[in-house]
Amino acid sequence: IVIADCSLPDMPLIYANEGFTRMTGYGRHAVLGRNCRFLQNPPAGTTANAAGAGTDPEVVAALRESIAAGLPCVVQLMNYKRNGDPFINYLSLNPVHDTGGRLTHYVGVQV
Numbered sequence: 001i002v003i004a005d006c007s008l009p010d011m012p013l014i015y016a017n018e019g020f021t022r023m024t025g026y027g028r029h030a031v032l033g034r035n036c037r038f039l040q041n042p043p044a045g046t047t048a049n050a051a052g053a054g055t056d057p058e059v060v061a062a063l064r065e066s067i068a069a070g071l072p073c074v075v076q077l078m079n080y081k082r083n084g085d086p087f088i089n090y091l092s093l094n095p096v097h098d099t100g101g102r103l104t105h106y107v108g109v110q111v
Contacts, residue, residue, distance in 0.1 A: 002036060002108045010035045011067075011106065020110060025082030036108065039079040039089070046084025055079065063093070070095050070103040 003015040012033045021027055024039065031038075040055040055077045066073035072094045079089040089110050096105040 002031075002110070004036065004106045004108065006103050006105055014105075023081075023087070023110065024079070030082075040077070042080045042084045042086075043082060046080075063091075066093065067106065070097070 001015075001017045002013050002020055004011040005014045012035055013031050016026075016028050016031050020031075024031075037060075040060065059075050059077050063073060063075055063077075072092070074090075074092045077089050077091060078086055080086055092109045092111075094107045094109070095103055096107060098104050
């Protein structure tokens, strides 16, 4: 589980639970303050195969459209662990609005 702050530029992560750190290999200090899209490509300096690496652009576009509209979405994307290993991320992204209806956060649940 992660939480992104929509009031800040580039919607950085402000929370990541222990399950997220175990799944990705990144410690909290390495992810807080960053947008979660860094998982979409193998980290520099890893042995991951760069040819054809990365998340499907159509899936990324659908994700961005939902975020821009402040809507929930569920997608399946290729992500990469800290060591470069790929994994399939079943992401459920859920908006949080304040009492005035303003989008404040997104809660992401990764499986």
